[in-house]
Amino acid sequence: MLNDQLRRVLQQMPKAELHIHIEGSLEPELIFALAERNGVKLAYASVEALRAAYAFTDLQSFLDIYYAGASVLLKEQDFYDMTAAYLKRAEEDNVRHTEIFFDPQTHTHRGVPMDVIINGIYRACQDSPVSATLILCFLRHLSEEDAIATLEAALPYRDKFIGVGLDSSEVGNPPEKFARVFARSRELGLHLVAHAGEEGPPAYIYTALDTLKVERIDHGVRCLEDQALTERLVREQMALTVCPLSNIKLCVFDKMDQHNLLELLDAGIVATVNSDDPAYFGGYMNDNFIATFEALPLGLSHAQRLARNGFSAAFLPAEQKQKFIDEVDAFFAKV
Numbered sequence: 245m246l247n248d249q250l251r252r253v254l255q256q257m258p259k260a261e262l263h264i265h266i267e268g269s270l271e272p273e274l275i276f277a278l279a280e281r282n283g284v285k286l287a288y289a290s291v292e293a294l295r296a297a298y299a300f301t302d303l304q305s306f307l308d309i310y311y312a313g314a315s316v317l318l319k320e321q322d323f324y325d326m327t328a329a330y331l332k333r334a335e336e337d338n339v340r341h342t343e344i345f346f347d348p349q350t351h352t353h354r355g356v357p358m359d360v361i362i363n364g365i366y367r368a369c370q371d372s373p374v375s376a377t378l379i380l381c382f383l384r385h386l387s388e389e390d391a392i393a394t395l396e397a398a399l400p401y402r403d404k405f406i407g408v409g410l411d412s413s414e415v416g417n418p419p420e421k422f423a424r425v426f427a428r429s430r431e432l433g434l435h436l437v438a439h440a441g442e443e444g445p446p447a448y449i450y451t452a453l454d455t456l457k458v459e460r461i462d463h464g465v466r467c468l469e470d471q472a473l474t475e476r477l478v479r480e481q482m483a484l485t486v487c488p489l490s491n492i493k494l495c496v497f498d499k500m501d502q503h504n505l506l507e508l509l510d511a512g513i514v515a516t517v518n519s520d521d522p523a524y525f526g527g528y529m530n531d532n533f534i535a536t537f538e539a540l541p542l543g544l545s546h547a548q549r550l551a552r553n554g555f556s557a558a559f560l561p562a563e564q565k566q567k568f569i570d571e572v573d574a575f576f577a578k579v
């Protein structure tokens with residue numbers, strides 16, 4: 245059990261969230277409210293029936309429901325409301341900075357225009373006291389041509405997002421499938437991240453690094469299967485955005501006491517804690533920290549290190565990063 249002091253520290257410490265899919269923050273209540281507002285018919289009779297369907301066995305079983313939930317998003321105000329709800333929740337968890345993933349193809353394929361998506365999400369970020377930037381993700385189960393067309397369609401709004409990422413069904417869709425669109429994004433000066441080594445093998449982490457030239461690995465927990473890769477991640481101080489509750493819900497680990505977060509930290513990896521798809525996986529930032537610290541022998545020094553890692557791995561100007569890290573250290577000096 246967690247002692248009260250550690251629980252309070254985990255709740256109150258300043259945090260950065262670097263792995264959050266905004267569509268995965270849609271709570272069933274908001275899905276139903278938006279469905280009603282937009283006249284969209286859902287396959288579930290009630291909020292409870294929808295929530296009961298969140299018993300996933302793997303990544304694909306989750307993605308099927310995730311895409312169904314996103315079908316209620318049609319207008320700019322819908323994207324605004326979804327993002328504002330997440331940012332309010334993040335603020336309550338003392339998240340000071342967040343880099344939000346969004347999946348334009350989930351919406352453009354349903355006929356929702358790019359400007360509606362980006363402007364709605366961006367406007368909510370502007371209105372929030374939480375520092376928030378956007379990362380456009382390509383759906384890896386679709387073709388690279390589709391990703392390239394998506395990037396081109398988003399370029400008129402280039403000032404509203406800071407990077408690109410790669411998400412959706414990992415196995416069978418290796419990073420190298422997207423070599424050209426990442427090269428183009430790199431030319432445009434965008435930051436680069438990719439999901440790799442969640443369900444996919446360490447080989448996917450290598451190609452994310454070497455072919456896509458990513459600056460952070462999303463998940464990456466399977467890196468420990470490869471000693472040379474682990475050493476390289478440490479040497480290059482390549483951050484992993486680890487999502488503990490997601491890993492349990494999607495059966496990457498059977499139980500939280502088997503999660504490898506402590507081993508990652510002990511190996512010297514810049515691991516961070518994040519919520520991934522909080523509405524679907526049973527918790528936001530503080531829930532993730534508390535569940536992990538309850539199950540693993542982690543203490544105050546790990547909490548401070550994880551909080552620092554979140555800001556040091558963020559895509560922020562050096563002074564701003566240092567300001568946040570100083571805030572973390574000032575917080576822990578008073579604990």
Ligand SMILES: [Zn+2]
Pocket residue numbers: 263265411439462520521
């Ligand atoms: Zn993710």
